[in-house]
Amino acid sequence: MNAKTFSSDDLIKSAQWLKIICEPNRLMLLEKIIEGIHCNCELGQALKIAPNLISHHLSVLREAGLITAERDPVDNRWVYYSINPIRMHELQAFFADFFDKDRIQPRGATCGPQITEEQRQSLLRMTSS
Amino acid sequence: MNAKTFSSDDLIKSAQWLKIICEPNRLMLLEKIIEGIHCNCELGQALKIAPNLISHHLSVLREAGLITAERDPVDNRWVYYSINPIRMHELQAFFADFFDKDRIQPRGATCGPQITEEQRQSLLRMTSS
DNA sequence: AATATACTTCAACAGCGATTGAAGTATAAT
DNA sequence: ATTATACTTCAATCGCTGTTGAAGTATATT
Numbered sequence: 001m002n003a004k005t006f007s008s009d010d011l012i013k014s015a016q017w018l019k020i021i022c023e024p025n026r027l028m029l030l031e032k033i034i035e036g037i038h039c040n041c042e043l044g045q046a047l048k049i050a051p052n053l054i055s056h057h058l059s060v061l062r063e064a065g066l067i068t069a070e071r072d073p074v075d076n077r078w079v080y081y082s083i084n085p086i087r088m089h090e091l092q093a094f095f096a097d098f099f100d101k102d103r104i105q106p107r108g109a110t111c112g113p114q115i116t117e118e119q120r121q122s123l124l125r126m127t128s129s
Numbered sequence: 130m131n132a133k134t135f136s137s138d139d140l141i142k143s144a145q146w147l148k149i150i151c152e153p154n155r156l157m158l159l160e161k162i163i164e165g166i167h168c169n170c171e172l173g174q175a176l177k178i179a180p181n182l183i184s185h186h187l188s189v190l191r192e193a194g195l196i197t198a199e200r201d202p203v204d205n206r207w208v209y210y211s212i213n214p215i216r217m218h219e220l221q222a223f224f225a226d227f228f229d230k231d232r233i234q235p236r237g238a239t240c241g242p243q244i245t246e247e248q249r250q251s252l253l254r255m256t257s258s
Numbered sequence: 259a260a261t262a263t264a265c266t267t268c269a270a271c272a273g274c275g276a277t278t279g280a281a282g283t284a285t286a287a288t
Numbered sequence: 289a290t291t292a293t294a295c296t297t298c299a300a301t302c303g304c305t306g307t308t309g310a311a312g313t314a315t316a317t318t
Contacts, residue, residue: 021147024140027144031134031135036236037236039236051265053306056266057306075315076315077264077315077316088233089228089230092228099220099221103163169294184295185296205285206284207294207295264316267311271306274306276303276304278301279299279300283297285294287290287292
């Protein structure tokens with residue numbers, strides 16, 4: 001019973017999530033934050049890109065809710081970013097479901113030219129191999 | 130022992146994959162193909178977009194190796210697309226690994242202002258909560 | 259008070275890619 | 289042979305976004 005399907009709305013939302021994380025610098029920022037580098041300036045050093053660009057990409061991730069920001073209580077100039085584990089799990093769950101190989105169905109022969117039953121069976125054998 | 134990390138090269142390649150599937154129409158095409166609708170013309174009807182746009186997006190998916198195309202042996206004008214289960218599994222595996230919550234590390238306090246040990250411990254408690 | 263630090267915001271540019279309409283190709287039907 | 293079908297390719301447009309340099313803001317240091 002692999003009846004799971006995704007609606008257009010599901011997929012449009014999923015595509016928006018994917019647009020957030022399909023940028024190399026953002027993916028690297030996420031990786032560094034996951035690995036424990038949460039300081040803005042260290043993230044800039046790790047990626048070797050300009051501070052304002054770091055700031056831009058981090059704000060995209062933050063507005064998407066993938067990370068949260070907090071100021072250093074001792075020196076308010078520093079900012080630390082943390083992963084939102086709930087969003088991480090949602091993304092993981094989506095991909096686990098969407099790319100589940102058990103969902104793959106053979107072609108339903110409702111389209112194509114008029115063919116004989118013998119030819120149709122031949123096609124089904126091809127697509128299921 | 131959750132020592133898994135991703136290199137820059139890994140993430141650049143992964144971002145390229147994500148760019149392929151972050152487009153709503155392409156995600157919907159994949160969904161329909163997974164569900165068993167493999168015929169080009171039916172895909173166009175399902176998505177209600179122009180045939181040449183369908184063709185464009187399918188060619189992007191095909192060039193990325195996510196789907197394969199085959200002509201109808203009876204009527205060569207028809208084209209049927211099938212999911213590449215190997216690529217599907219690779220994408221699923223990447224997301225399972227990258228978004229594994231066990232990878233999330235607390236902040237390593239190698240950056241930020243000069244602080245006392247007591248303050249550092251306080252920060253660590255905050256980031257690990 | 260004046261300077262330095264750690265970002266953030268702004269303005270401008272540039273390149274990519276989704277979309278559209280028209281033309282082109284190959285095969286099948288009449 | 290002519291027409292129809294099922295795509296595919298081409299040319300052009302348009303909007304979005306990553307990137308850059310400069311200016312701005314807030315906090316800390318001297």
